[in-house]
Amino acid sequence: MNPWPEIHRQRIAVAAMLDSLRDDQWDQPSLCAGWTVRDVAGHLTLQQIGFRELAGMLRHWRGGMDATIQDAARRRATAWSPEQLVTNIRDTAALRRHNIGVTPMETLIDLLVHGQDIAVPLGLDHPMPPEAAAAATRRVLTMRFPPPPPSVRATSGVRLTATDVTWSHGEGPEARGPIAALLLVATGRLIALPRLTGPGAEILAARRTPPPPS
Structure with missing residues (x-):
């Protein structure tokens, strides 16, 4: 399976879902323990980082890669408004870049799963192909x-x-x-x-x- 067409569709779908949220829903807990909906959205803006961005992330090392990624997502979620997060996901939807060390399939998995991490606790219907x-x-x-x-x-x-x-x-x-x-x-x-x-x-x-x- 070529994941890129579905990655494009899922980014657009996630952006549309985020665009529909009330202000208070952004700070609700997601299915990811310790992550808010806003944090998950911030994480989804980090799917295309290159060496320079990775070096910046590693300067904030938190003792493990998962913790460092979570820290980067939270910093992005804090620095950007909901509108900026949605705009970034939508504007980069068609780009065929993926993070260093992963394949495009991991990019697709992130979108499919994190879309549900947002939708399920908020009681939203977000179909998964x-x-x-x-x-x-x-x-x-x-x-x-x-x-x-x-x-x-x-x-x-x-x-x-x-x-x-x-x-x-x-x-x-x-x-x-x-x-x-x-x-x-x-x-x-x-x-x-x-x-x-x-x-x-x-x-x-x-x-x-x-x-x-x-």
Whole structure:
């Protein structure tokens, strides 16, 4: 799958969703532990940083890459108004650049998952294209570098099967559900677990101890 056309569409969709928010919704908690909606939006403006921007980020090192990225997202979210954040995401939607050390698939995964990190706690409907979600979920579950999120380990020994697109992964007792829910569970968003059914879903529910998503 060439992810760039879907990356473009998802950036436009996320910008439209953010553009519709009330002022108070920007400071509501997202699904990312410790991240507000504003922080997540700030993070999504950091998808195309080059060596110069990376060097600037590393000057604010916080002891680990996840913490450093979160710090950069918060600093961007604080420095820019909601209108500036939305404008940046929309104006850079068609650019085919990705961060150093990741592939375009990670860029797509970020958009699909972080879009739900914003939408779900606010009770908003933000559809996830099944084919793109299937490609993203397979990438999450099979990636070696960058390292996969720790939540991937919780899916071992379970067969994940999508109910809205032809897709499955793994061996063992089956957990069935919409591909969007499978992607969220694979990336540590346990709020999606009730959308899964089958004996494998019961196993995943019993493993509800992965670290918070970043």
